[in-house]
Amino acid sequence: MTSSIVYKGELRTEAEHLHSHRKIETDAPLDNQGKAERFSPSDLVATALGSCMLTIMGIKARDMQVDLEGVQIDIQKHMKSEPRRIGGVDVTFHFPSNLQLDEKQKTILKNAALTCPVAKSIHPEIEQNVVFNW
Known part of the structure; x- marks a missing residue:
């Protein structure tokens, strides 16, 4: 597997790269009900x-x-x-x-x-x- 992704609520996700254990978070954009505080x-x-x-x-x-x-x-x-x-x-x-x-x-x-x-x-x-x- 490449990654594991968890829904964190409020239109945000957290993805973990399984080899390195590095994480990135996403947010929905402003024009699609998000806060645009992340990619x-x-x-x-x-x-x-x-x-x-x-x-x-x-x-x-x-x-x-x-x-x-x-x-x-x-x-x-x-x-x-x-x-x-x-x-x-x-x-x-x-x-x-x-x-x-x-x-x-x-x-x-x-x-x-x-x-x-x-x-x-x-x-x-x-x-x-x-x-x-x-």
Whole structure:
């Protein structure tokens, strides 16, 4: 098993990663009767996309002996209604100005991000808008 999730009341859950015993909590968003005091489940989906992209890029970068420390991603989730669902995710990469990459390295890292397992698992109707600010 990967995780165990408990409903804590008041539209909140607590998930435990069973291997590490680390925990995360969720809350419903303001526009869906929650307090938005924690990530919502759909926030975690959008955030997982960015985390996966950075992780797979990190693997490729390590193979190329490139240090990606300090790379930041901003995530913007867009919801749709009828039915309520994630309609799109904007992913904006910000690379440190001191990171010197040639075009081949940029292409390899970009392809790694765009083909990460989460990106390939998200339904094709969910738009993934990805910007790389090198």
